[in-house]
Amino acid sequence: MMAQTQPTKLQPYDSDFPTIWLAQVRMACAAEKLTTEADKFRRAFLALDTKTAELVASIDPTSDNPFTQLCNTLLTAHAPNDGSQLEALLATTSLDDTTPSEYARKIQRSLPEDTPDCIIRQLFLRALPKDIRLIIAALQHTNVTQLATIADQLIKLKEPIYSAAVSSPTSPNELNSEHIMSTGKPNTQPNVQPFNSRRRPPFRRQQQRSRRLCIYHYRWGNQARQCRQPCSWKQPTHVEQRRNTTIQGNDNAQLTGW
Numbered sequence: 001m002m003a004q005t006q007p008t009k010l011q012p013y014d015s016d017f018p019t020i021w022l023a024q025v026r027m028a029c030a031a032e033k034l035t036t037e038a039d040k041f042r043r044a045f046l047a048l049d050t051k052t053a054e055l056v057a058s059i060d061p062t063s064d065n066p067f068t069q070l071c072n073t074l075l076t077a078h079a080p081n082d083g084s085q086l087e088a089l090l091a092t093t094s095l096d097d098t099t100p101s102e103y104a105r106k107i108q109r110s111l112p113e114d115t116p117d118c119i120i121r122q123l124f125l126r127a128l129p130k131d132i133r134l135i136i137a138a139l140q141h142t143n144v145t146q147l148a149t150i151a152d153q154l155i156k157l158k159e160p161i162y163s164a165a166v167s168s169p170t171s172p173n174e175l176n177s178e179h180i181m182s183t184g185k186p187n188t189q190p191n192v193q194p195f196n197s198r199r200r201p202p203f204r205r206q207q208q209r210s211r212r213l214c215i216y217h218y219r220w221g222n223q224a225r226q227c228r229q230p231c232s233w234k235q236p237t238h239v240e241q242r243r244n245t246t247i248q249g250n251d252n253a254q255l256t257g258w
Helices: 018-031 037-047 050-056 066-078 084-091 100-110 117-127 130-137 144-167 172-183 202-211 215-223 238-256
Strands: none
Touching: 018 037, 018 066, 037 066, 050 066, 100 117, 100 144, 117 130, 117 144, 130 144
């Protein structure tokens, strides 16, 4: 006894792409060895949702070519031939939730096979983000499928660069990557390291200075009557002596509350 062929699982009918769905039905019928028009019709009809099946319910399965009638009815109802798909593509200016490769395939499915490559290319470029578009537009003599693959990779590289810029300082490599993303050219300018503003606060320098003087010279300066070693006090000149006396007098006034 010959083993029965397992039925192929068909995807739900998509009214946006009836041609693709019908192609899947034909491949399933070939795999299941369904050769007659009646068998193909039954296979396709049972895979349709109720609303779509209503469109072809009037077709007689015992007629000469029921499956062909089913295909023509679905294509007439859901495959626009009045240029509406081109109009929809012209109105699209972003990828939405699709990848560049998915959008490129959508364009190729929606337009006639004899559509010039320059039109497909322009429709594809319109939907890309601006920074990605600048790079892809510079790639000449490359078909849309290859451009879409490159755009996929650029978008994957774009996300970690932008997220890292928020959480960490920008490195020279990241700056160069962002420059290429925005201009399509490598950055030939020398990298300038970010200025490090970590400076010791004044009170720390003052504290270190005080550690080199004994407590008497630190507090009373030139008027100190005692000295305790180690002490780096040096006798100031006449000008410095007058300045230190003034500063020391202000400090004493603050210490005594006057």
